[in-house]
Amino acid sequence: MTTDLSNPKEAAELFLSWLVTDAYDGAVMGMASILEKGPPGRKPSHDLVVLHQWFQSLDDESRKHVLAVILQASKAALFNCLVLLDGMAGYPVEGKISDFAVYLQTYEDQDARKADSPQFNVRLNPAYSTEYLHDMFHWLLQERAKRKE
Numbered sequence: 001m002t003t004d005l006s007n008p009k010e011a012a013e014l015f016l017s018w019l020v021t022d023a024y025d026g027a028v029m030g031m032a033s034i035l036e037k038g039p040p041g042r043k044p045s046h047d048l049v050v051l052h053q054w055f056q057s058l059d060d061e062s063r064k065h066v067l068a069v070i071l072q073a074s075k076a077a078l079f080n081c082l083v084l085l086d087g088m089a090g091y092p093v094e095g096k097i098s099d100f101a102v103y104l105q106t107y108e109d110q111d112a113r114k115a116d117s118p119q120f121n122v123r124l125n126p127a128y129s130t131e132y133l134h135d136m137f138h139w140l141l142q143e144r145a146k147r148k149e
Contacts, residue, residue, distance in 0.1 A: 005122060009131060011104045012124040016137055019078065020144075027074045032067055075141065082134035085125050099127055 004010045034040075035055040039048035055066060083089060087099040102125045105118035112119065125133050 005104060005106065005120065008122055008124060008126060011122045012131075012133060012136060013140075015102070015104060015124050016133065016140055019137070020140060024074055024078055024141075027077075028071055031070050031074075035063075035066065035070075079134055079137060082132070082137050086129070086132040086134050087125070087127065088132070088134070099125075101125065101127075102133075 005014075034048055035052055038052045039045060055063065058066065084092075085100050085102055091098045092100060101123055103118075103121045103123050105121040107113040107117070108119050
């Protein structure tokens with residue numbers, strides 16, 4: 001399936017797909033790995049070592065609850081960031097009608113990217129929308145959960 005990049009909804013779905021795979025899944029799996037296997041590296045953060053040791057001292061049921069908290073916290077963090085990007089938290093610049101804009105941009109080559117000279121762009125979170133990124137994120141996670149059942 002190809003994505004019509006000129007369609008803001010399809011471009012937003014592409015963004016959210018990457019966000020879920022890289023940010024959401026990455027955060028959940030990364031933190032779970034640290035708790036279960038220990039933090040990576042030769043000199044891991046003392047705080048992460050302590051969390052790993054604490055997690056290892058828990059019974060299986062408590063470990064499941066901790067992992068569920070990580071899942072919910074990751075979901076809430078991304079959802080609330082998307083609410084901000086959707087302009088649902090008010091104007092970011094006091095006294096000015098303002099919003100944060102997220103664009104998908106394509107470039108002719110790396111030089112054009114370095115020069116910030118996009119060949120094409122589409123805004124993923126229009127100022128006035130009927131489909132918000134935070135809602136699309138929620139629906140995407142619901143669909144994933146249904147497929148896992």
